[in-house]
Amino acid sequence: MKRICVLGVGISGFEAARLALSEGGFEVWLTDDYPERVRDRVEKLLSFDRASFFEVPEVEVSKLDLLVVSPGVPKSHPLVRSAVERGIPVWGDVEFAYRFVEFEAPKKFLVVTGTNGKTTTTGMLSHMLAKEGFSVFTGGNYGVPLSVYVREHKEVDFVVLELSSFQIGYMDRFTARGGAFLNVAEDHVDVHGGFEEYVNTKLSLSGRLLEFRVVNGDDVLLKERLGEGSYLFSCKQEGFCSVKDGYIVVDGRRLFSVSALSERERLNLPNIMASLCMAVLVGVDPERALSHLRDFRYPRFRMEFVGEFAGVKVFNDSKATNPHAVLKALEGFKEKSVVLIMGGQNKGMDFSCLKKEVASKVSTLVLYGDVADELKGEFVGTCEVVAERDFREAVRKACLVCREGDVLLLSPGCASFDQFSSYVERGERFNQLVKEFLCAG
Numbered sequence: 001m002k003r004i005c006v007l008g009v010g011i012s013g014f015e016a017a018r019l020a021l022s023e024g025g026f027e028v029w030l031t032d033d034y035p036e037r038v039r040d041r042v043e044k045l046l047s048f049d050r051a052s053f054f055e056v057p058e059v060e061v062s063k064l065d066l067l068v069v070s071p072g073v074p075k076s077h078p079l080v081r082s083a084v085e086r087g088i089p090v091w092g093d094v095e096f097a098y099r100f101v102e103f104e105a106p107k108k109f110l111v112v113t114g115t116n117g118k119t120t121t122t123g124m125l126s127h128m129l130a131k132e133g134f135s136v137f138t139g140g141n142y143g144v145p146l147s148v149y150v151r152e153h154k155e156v157d158f159v160v161l162e163l164s165s166f167q168i169g170y171m172d173r174f175t176a177r178g179g180a181f182l183n184v185a186e187d188h189v190d191v192h193g194g195f196e197e198y199v200n201t202k203l204s205l206s207g208r209l210l211e212f213r214v215v216n217g218d219d220v221l222l223k224e225r226l227g228e229g230s231y232l233f234s235c236k237q238e239g240f241c242s243v244k245d246g247y248i249v250v251d252g253r254r255l256f257s258v259s260a261l262s263e264r265e266r267l268n269l270p271n272i273m274a275s276l277c278m279a280v281l282v283g284v285d286p287e288r289a290l291s292h293l294r295d296f297r298y299p300r301f302r303m304e305f306v307g308e309f310a311g312v313k314v315f316n317d318s319k320a321t322n323p324h325a326v327l328k329a330l331e332g333f334k335e336k337s338v339v340l341i342m343g344g345q346n347k348g349m350d351f352s353c354l355k356k357e358v359a360s361k362v363s364t365l366v367l368y369g370d371v372a373d374e375l376k377g378e379f380v381g382t383c384e385v386v387a388e389r390d391f392r393e394a395v396r397k398a399c400l401v402c403r404e405g406d407v408l409l410l411s412p413g414c415a416s417f418d419q420f421s422s423y424v425e426r427g428e429r430f431n432q433l434v435k436e437f438l439c440a441g
Contacts, residue, residue: 005029008070009038012093015147021048071166092170097146114182116325122162124275131292169201180214180274185324214277233273250286267332301427309438311404317411318427326413343368344414368394370418399437
């Protein structure tokens with residue numbers, strides 16, 4: 001019987017452990033840097049005879065056959081370093097689950113990665129395929145671990161996975177039929193140790209794609225590193241999927257007019273083009289694929305339109321956890337029309353890339369959280385800048401300065417963990433506060 005240790009008992013680690021225990025042949029050790037946060041999950045797993053829990057310092061790595069790490073665990077973690085030094089395999093949750101269905105990958109697996117837009121693009125591709133009549137499992141970083149698919153043994157036509165840099169970084173044999181690279185910008189440098197390591201981790205997925213690679217031709221770094229031999233999508237230049245004379249063109253075939261798209265669809269045009277490319281490359285008619293998006297439901301808290309209150313349009317982009325995501329959010333608005341709420345827990349990122357766009361689009365910047373004072377010095381002079389430690393107070397101040405015709409935008413550019421358990425909790429709280437303050441005003 002093989003002995004494995006699951007490091008990190010969040011959703012992904014929990015499901016990887018359940019898979020190991022349900023398949024048999026594994027003794028499973030569980031550990032977590034924050035055991036109090038995962039107590040309920042650990043207790044459920046300990047109901048199995050072959051499961052045990054250890055504090056991190058108690059784990060005897062030398063006795064392991066395999067270490068399975070959850071997303072977000074850095075390679076500098078002492079258990080990871082110890083396993084590597086001893087030649088013990090270290091896999092992520094995706095790699096571990098993949099080993100049970102490796103034979104399916106060349107036909108079924110499609111993957112999406114990038115700094116921003118992964119969830120939306122993954123959802124769009126899955127929606128197109130499902131509307132075409134295919135059965136689809138959608139998971140990975142999307143919210144449902146691949147381990148769930150393996151454990152449930154449901155036969156599907158396609159497995160569509162959103163992959164984070166963490167999941168890619170712990171791969172060994174993983175392969176997929178094809179994949180899309182949306183963009184690469186600074187993110188998670190606190191975990192990866194630097195931007196170049198983050199980029200190299202993302203791009204390493206390219207060598208795991210067996211049939212095709214879809215690449216954003218408007219991303220200079222991606223085009224330079226992956227452009228050759230790829231199917232490019234671009235809003236600015238020729239490609240397999242591009243915009244020409246105001247129309248979306250795929251493989252030489254003119255489809256819909258961009259002007260016919262909704263405001264939110266135009267903001268998501270690169271994501272639409274990436275998912276469209278992948279759908280076409282697995283055999284879906286491009287016009288049908290694009291028409292399927294008419295009833296696509298966008299993910300929560302990614303440029304979600306909350307409503308219009310007292311003439312103020314409110315957008316919730318709580319899922320924007322890096323400066324590049326904020327940049328994309330601001331691109332769709334008019335000059336000096338935005339009251340922007342930004343802040344939270346910094347991940348060691350450089351926000352200077354936002355200065356020009358903030359100066360152009362933002363009338364008032366309201367900063368909150370751990371990073372508020374630091375960022376205030378960065379943006380003084382670009383627009384009116386307000387700094388508040390508390391999120392509630394920041395939202396209140398933002399609502400107070402809004403005038404009819406303004407846009408109120410939450411696009412934090414930072415992690416949520418200084419005041420919230422997740423970007424979801426942050427997004428829900430923002431929606432509540434906006435209705436409280438703007439409706440009261």
